[in-house]
Amino acid sequence: MGRKHVIVIGGGGAGMMAAIAASRHGAEVTLLEKNEKTGKKIYITGKGRCNLTNSCDKEAFFEHMISNGKFLYSAFSQMDNQAVMKFFEDSGCRLKEERGERIFPVSDHSSDVIAALNRQMAREQVKVLLHSEVEEIIIKEGDGRENGSRIAGVRLSNGKKFYADAVIIATGGRSYEATGSTGDGYRFAEELGHTIKEVKPALVPLTVQESWCMEMQGLSLKNVSVALKSGNKKIYEGFGEMLFTHFGVSGPLILSASSFYVKKYKDMPVSLSIDLKPALTREQLDKRLLRDFEENKNKQLRNSLGGLLPSKIIPVIIKLTGISPDKKVNEITRQERESLIMCLKNMTMTVTGTRGFTEAIVTQGGVNVKEVNPSTMESKLVRGLYFAGEVLDLDAVTGGFNLQIAWSTGYLAGLSAAGERGEK
Numbered sequence: 280m281g282r283k284h285v286i287v288i289g290g291g292g293a294g295m296m297a298a299i300a301a302s303r304h305g306a307e308v309t310l311l312e313k314n315e316k317t318g319k320k321i322y323i324t325g326k327g328r329c330n331l332t333n334s335c336d337k338e339a340f341f342e343h344m345i346s347n348g349k350f351l352y353s354a355f356s357q358m359d360n361q362a363v364m365k366f367f368e369d370s371g372c373r374l375k376e377e378r379g380e381r382i383f384p385v386s387d388h389s390s391d392v393i394a395a396l397n398r399q400m401a402r403e404q405v406k407v408l409l410h411s412e413v414e415e416i417i418i419k420e421g422d423g424r425e426n427g428s429r430i431a432g433v434r435l436s437n438g439k440k441f442y443a444d445a446v447i448i449a450t451g452g453r454s455y456e457a458t459g460s461t462g463d464g465y466r467f468a469e470e471l472g473h474t475i476k477e478v479k480p481a482l483v484p485l486t487v488q489e490s491w492c493m494e495m496q497g498l499s500l501k502n503v504s505v506a507l508k509s510g511n512k513k514i515y516e517g518f519g520e521m522l523f524t525h526f527g528v529s530g531p532l533i534l535s536a537s538s539f540y541v542k543k544y545k546d547m548p549v550s551l552s553i554d555l556k557p558a559l560t561r562e563q564l565d566k567r568l569l570r571d572f573e574e575n576k577n578k579q580l581r582n583s584l585g586g587l588l589p590s591k592i593i594p595v596i597i598k599l600t601g602i603s604p605d606k607k608v609n610e611i612t613r614q615e616r617e618s619l620i621m622c623l624k625n626m627t628m629t630v631t632g633t634r635g636f637t638e639a640i641v642t643q644g645g646v647n648v649k650e651v652n653p654s655t656m657e658s659k660l661v662r663g664l665y666f667a668g669e670v671l672d673l674d675a676v677t678g679g680f681n682l683q684i685a686w687s688t689g690y691l692a693g694l695s696a697a698g699e700r701g702e703k
Contacts, residue, residue: 281303289450367392476644588611669684
C-alpha cells in the first residue's frame with residue numbers, strides 16, 4: 280500500500296501544524312491556502328509579537344478554557360505546551376516567558392513563528408499551494424463508516440480537483456476576516472452533515488451604555504480588578520490591564536471577560552465594575568484620601584487627586600460622586616468621602632454588547648465537537664474528514680491558550696490523518 284495522501288485546507292497555525300505532523304508520520308501532504316502567504320492571522324496575534332502558548336501546568340491550562348475543555352484532553356496530551364515550546368525552539372525560533380507565563384519569540388516578531396513553521400513544512404516536503412481557494416469537499420457515497428460517506432478529495436474555485444485519502448479542515452473561524460477567516464470551514468462542515476454551534480465574536484472589546492466612559496478614551500489602566508455580573512451572579516473576575524475606548528472598554532482583562540459574557544449572558548442585563556485600587560481596602564483607601572486631603576487642604580477637589588489617579592479619570596470620578604469639583608477638600612464631608620471611595624472601588628458600567636468579528640481575536644462556536652472523535656479529530660459522520668483549530672467549537676481566554684488549541688488539535692489531526700491513530 281502506497282503513502283496516504285492528506286490535504287490540509289488552511290495555512291494558519293492549526294493547518295501548518297497538521298501538515299507537518301501528517302508528513303512526519305508518512306503521509307504525502309498538500310496544504311491549500313487561499314491567501315498569498317501562510318500564517319496571515321499569526322502575523323497579527325499578540326500585537327505582532329505572537330503569544331504562541333502558555334507555560335502553566337495542565338490543570339491551570341484547562342481552567343483557562345471557555346468552551347469544551349474536556350474535548351481537548353487527548354489532543355493536549357499528544358502535543359502539550361511543553362512539546363510546542365520544544366517544537367519551536369528546535370525549529371530555530373528561540374522563546375522567552377513573560378508575565379502570566381505567556382510565551383513569546385525572543386525577537387518579539389510573529390514572523391519568526393511563521394518562518395519556523397514554513398521551514399518545518401519545507402523540511403517535511405509538504406506541498407504548499409497558495410492562491411488556492413477550496414470550493415467544495417468531494418465525497419464518495421456508501422463505502423465509508425456504516426455505509427456512509429467517505430472523503431474523496433476537494434475541488435478548487437478554479438475547477439481543479441485534488442484527490443486524497445484524508446482532508447483536514449483548518450480554515451479558522453470568523454475573526455479577523457481580512458486574514459481569510461471568512462467561515463468557509465463552517466460551510467464545508469454543514470454541507471457534509473455537521474452541526475454548527477452559533478458563531479460569535481469572542482475575546483472582543485465590550486460596548487457600554489454610559490457616555491462618560493467615552494470621556495476617558497485612550498486611557499489605559501494597569502493593576503485594576505474588574506468584575507462582570509448578571510444580577511447577583513458573578514460571571515467573571517480578573518486583575519490586570521484595561522483600556523477605555525470611544526465605544527466602551529477593551530484591553531486584556533476586558534477581552535477575557537467578554538468570552539464569558541458571550542458564552543451565556545449576551546442577551547441578559549450585565550454590569551461591569553472596576554476596582555481602581557484593588558491593593559487597598561476601603562479603610563486603607565480612606566486613610567490615603569485623608570492624608571492627601573490634609574496635604575492639599577486649601578485646594579479644590581479637582582486639583583487634589585493627582586497623586587491617586589490619572590488626570591483623565593479625575594473629572595469622571597468626581598462627576599459620579601456628585602461632589603462639586605470646585606469644593607475645597609477641607610470642606611468635604613465624611614459622607615462625600617465615602618461616596619468617593621465607593622466610586623474608586625466600584626466604578627460601574629452597563630454592558631450593551633460586543634464589537635464585531637473584525638475586532639474579535641477568536642470565534643466562539645463552530646463545528647459541534649460531539650460530532651468529532653476527540654481521540655483523532657476525525658468526523659464521526661464522514662470517514663477521512665478531520666478538523667483542527669478555530670473551526671471547532673473550542674476557545675479559551677487570552678494568554679496563549681487559543682494558539683495552543685490550534686497546535687494541539689492540528690498535530691493530532693495530522694497524526695490521525697496519516698493513519699497513526701484511530702481506525703486504519
